[in-house]
Amino acid sequence: MTRTGGLNVRDVTFRYGAKTALDCAGFDVAPGRFAALLGPNGAGKSTLFGLLTRLFTTAEGRISVAGHDIAREPRAALARMGVVFQSPTLDLDLTIRQNLRYFAALHGLSGRDAARRIDAALERLDIAERAGERARDLNGGHRRRTEIARALIHGPDVLLLDEATVGLDAASRHAIVDHVHRLAAEDGLTVLWATHLTDEVRDTDRLIVLHRGRIRADGEAGELRGAQSLTDYFLATTGEDA
Amino acid sequence: MSAYLTALRAIVLREALRFVHQRERFLAALVRPLVWLLVFAAGFRAALGLSIIPPYQTYITYETYIVPGLCGMILLFNGMQSSLSLVYDRETGSMRLLLTAPLPRGWLLFCKLLGSTLIGILQVYAFLAVAWLFDIEMPALGYVAALPALLIAGLMLGALGLAISSFIKQLENFAGVMNFVIFPMFFLSTALYPLWKMAESSDLLRDICAANPFTQAVELIRFALYLDWNLAALGWVALSLAAFLALALWGYDPARGFVRRKG
Numbered sequence: 031m032t033r034t035g036g037l038n039v040r041d042v043t044f045r046y047g048a049k050t051a052l053d054c055a056g057f058d059v060a061p062g063r064f065a066a067l068l069g070p071n072g073a074g075k076s077t078l079f080g081l082l083t084r085l086f087t088t089a090e091g092r093i094s095v096a097g098h099d100i101a102r103e104p105r106a107a108l109a110r111m112g113v114v115f116q117s118p119t120l121d122l123d124l125t126i127r128q129n130l131r132y133f134a135a136l137h138g139l140s141g142r143d144a145a146r147r148i149d150a151a152l153e154r155l156d157i158a159e160r161a162g163e164r165a166r167d168l169n170g171g172h173r174r175r176t177e178i179a180r181a182l183i184h185g186p187d188v189l190l191l192d193e194a195t196v197g198l199d200a201a202s203r204h205a206i207v208d209h210v211h212r213l214a215a216e217d218g219l220t221v222l223w224a225t226h227l228t229d230e231v232r233d234t235d236r237l238i239v240l241h242r243g244r245i246r247a248d249g250e251a252g253e254l255r256g257a258q259s260l261t262d263y264f265l266a267t268t269g270e271d272a
Numbered sequence: 273m274s275a276y277l278t279a280l281r282a283i284v285l286r287e288a289l290r291f292v293h294q295r296e297r298f299l300a301a302l303v304r305p306l307v308w309l310l311v312f313a314a315g316f317r318a319a320l321g322l323s324i325i326p327p328y329q330t331y332i333t334y335e336t337y338i339v340p341g342l343c344g345m346i347l348l349f350n351g352m353q354s355s356l357s358l359v360y361d362r363e364t365g366s367m368r369l370l371l372t373a374p375l376p377r378g379w380l381l382f383c384k385l386l387g388s389t390l391i392g393i394l395q396v397y398a399f400l401a402v403a404w405l406f407d408i409e410m411p412a413l414g415y416v417a418a419l420p421a422l423l424i425a426g427l428m429l430g431a432l433g434l435a436i437s438s439f440i441k442q443l444e445n446f447a448g449v450m451n452f453v454i455f456p457m458f459f460l461s462t463a464l465y466p467l468w469k470m471a472e473s474s475d476l477l478r479d480i481c482a483a484n485p486f487t488q489a490v491e492l493i494r495f496a497l498y499l500d501w502n503l504a505a506l507g508w509v510a511l512s513l514a515a516f517l518a519l520a521l522w523g524y525d526p527a528r529g530f531v532r533r534k535g
Contacts, residue, residue: 083372087526109374117365121286123293135282136373136380138275 035096036061036220037188042091044077051077053243059222064214066231067224069240070268075224079192083113096187112181116192120173122166129165130180137184151179171202188220228260241268279375280383287387301395305342306402313338325466327498335408340494341463343396344486347426350392352454355433359440378521385434389426396422414497421496425489428509431516438523461487485512
């Protein structure tokens with residue numbers, strides 16, 4: 031199953047005062063593709079996520095999500111987007127289900143419809159049996175899964191994840207990377223996965239390398255790296271201070 | 273139910289759940305005005321003679337005089353407290369979750385404001401109930417008439433907190449808010465002394481007090497508790513509410529980039 035629109039970023043520039051955080055950044059992610067946005071810390075990934083989710087805006091460049099321009103139709107674009115933020119956003123005193131119900135309501139979903147979607151999302155991420163537990167009682171990996179499940183409740187076309195595996199152990203990290211790849215392959219979601227860890231990227235993934243606010247490489251990961259390991263390729267692409 | 277109301281209900285409910293989980297906050301909110309009422313007022317009544325001023329029709333005790341001011345204090349602290357939690361939310365990310373909901377940002381902020389104001393009003397009624405147990409009584413219907421006054425005063429002070437939160441870059445800067453907002457607003461108001469008492473010491477002080485939106489909020493509550501509407505106070509509070517809301521909306525405008533992060 032594929033969906034229309036995908037994610038399009040065109041010539042986006044953003045400055046913090048005199049410092050340019052993003053410099054004419056542009057790329058497209060086709061519907062149903064898993065794209066890894068790889069960049070060292072400080073490359074501009076979080077700035078890009080801030081712009082993609084309209085936490086702040088820029089006058090330079092254009093962003094469209096599932097066919098909706100975020101500047102002209104912000105609410106339509108946000109409605110088609112699921113986001114997993116780098117910093118945790120669960121309310122630790124509430125249960126998993128209460129957390130998800132709150133999010134569903136922010137997207138205008140309530141009652142039976144919301145309950146059905148919440149069950150489906152929890153099922154999809156294999157955490158249905160934990161629904162009644164407080165978020166505080168879950169480990170980091172399960173909290174992350176909950177946040178991914180939450181980002182799916184409203185049935186988005188595009189899923190954005192900002193360093194979603196930060197602070198997790200190897201097993202949880204692997205499981206989550208696997209889950210999200212399946213969301214793209216089986217459910218047709220367009221995924222933008224920001225990371226600084228090369229082992230989270232597969233050869234068949236679309237790879238976008240961001241460094242110092244500019245796109246340094248864009249293509250299929252396997253083709254880009256050629257005979258070298260992805261780590262070596264990444265270090266070579268991002269130059270002296272990688 | 274429309275998406276707007278669904279979101280409103282969820283945001284208000286979440287504020288309520290958060291409050292339930294923070295019992296210390298409720299206790300602090302209740303103890304603070306009670307200390308003023310039972311300790312400060314008891315010592316101060318001897319030092320301060322009060323004449324009969326509207327809305328009072330007879331001599332009143334000092335304890336009775338400061339009750340509306342302490343109601344205002346609860347709302348003021350509550351407004352600043354939710355402002356603090358907004359800054360905290362921004363650092364932890366749950367503010368991002370709220371602001372990426374597909375609804376107008378102004379509406380989302382208003383829902384948040386209304387939620388915290390209702391919590392504040394709940395605290396005020398808990399305080400009034402304890403005051404009543406200590407024989408500090410208002411006219412029975414006054415408790416009902418005060419509700420709209422508390423709502424608009426609470427919204428105004430909450431909007432001030434909201435506006436402040438958009439300009440505070442880090443949590444650490446919050447102590448400044450205490451020093452430069454809460455204390456001057458509270459002490460330069462009619463919460464503790466009537467205007468004419470202020471005028472005795474300085475006309476300038478009286479003018480500052482009169483212009484202070486917190487004074488007008490306290491007077492609005494005071495009159496409402498005695499089944500009287502102070503229209504001048506209502507107008508001033510409404511005007512301040514509009515100004516603080518506009519400032520908050522500007523502060524949270526995505527083009528201003530209040531949540532900008534390097535990365």
